Amino acid sequence: MKNKQVINPLKAQLWLIGLMFFFSQACAYSLRYNLVKASRTIDGDTIKLNNLGKVRYLCINTPEIHHSQKPPEPYGEQAWIKNIQLLVSEWVVLEFDLSRRDRYGRLLALVYSSSGLVNAQLLKNGYATLMVIPPNQSCQACFIPLEKNARDQHLGIWK
Structure with missing residues (x-):
């Protein structure tokens, strides 16, 4: 009986680790990464890097x-x-998809900080x-449920 109590939490932990691995593979984006230093947060979806210019968040x-002649939205x-709070450290990892730059010359990336995928x-x-x-x-399938949950819970802009 005592062994059964020890095994059940162990099985649950192994199952959870396997589930996390499965979802990380299902939502894998690309294999192109760069570790860079962010120098400034421009707005909610753009940062400036020390030597590489601006990064616009993907997806x-x-x-x-x-806005030049309008108040903030x-x-x-x-x-x-x-965005400033999520970039708790200056160092971030950029992950690129198929197209690395937009029509304005900004890098397009998924941005990871110590707080996770920003x-x-x-x-x-x-x-x-x-x-x-x-x-x-590549991020679309994993991001659709995140937006839906925020909308359903009336968070932020969905209030």
């Missing part, structure tokens, strides 16, 4: 805060602040909407 869009400043965190917490622009579509 999401946050409300704008830098609703929740734009909250998205920007959340793109997904912004979407999950309702600070961003899903925005998939071909050919960069």
Whole structure:
């Protein structure tokens, strides 16, 4: 009887690890990574790097805060602040999809910090909407449920 109590939590942990591995493989994006130093958070979905210019987050869009003749969009400043909070360290890992730059010359990437995948965190917490622009579509399947959950829970911009 005592052995059964020890085995059940062990089985549960092994099952959970296997499940996490399965989902990480199902949502694998690419194998192109760069470790870089972020110098500034521009808005909710864009950062500036020390030597590589600007990085626009893949698969999401946050409300704008830098309009030349318009006030910031609703929740734009909250998205920007959340982005700053998620980039707790200056070092980030960039993961690229098929197209590395947009028409404005910005790098397009999934951005990982010590708090996890920043793109997904912004979407999950309702600070961003899903925005998939071909050919960069590898994150779409994993990001759709994140946006749906934020919308269903009335988080952030979905209030």
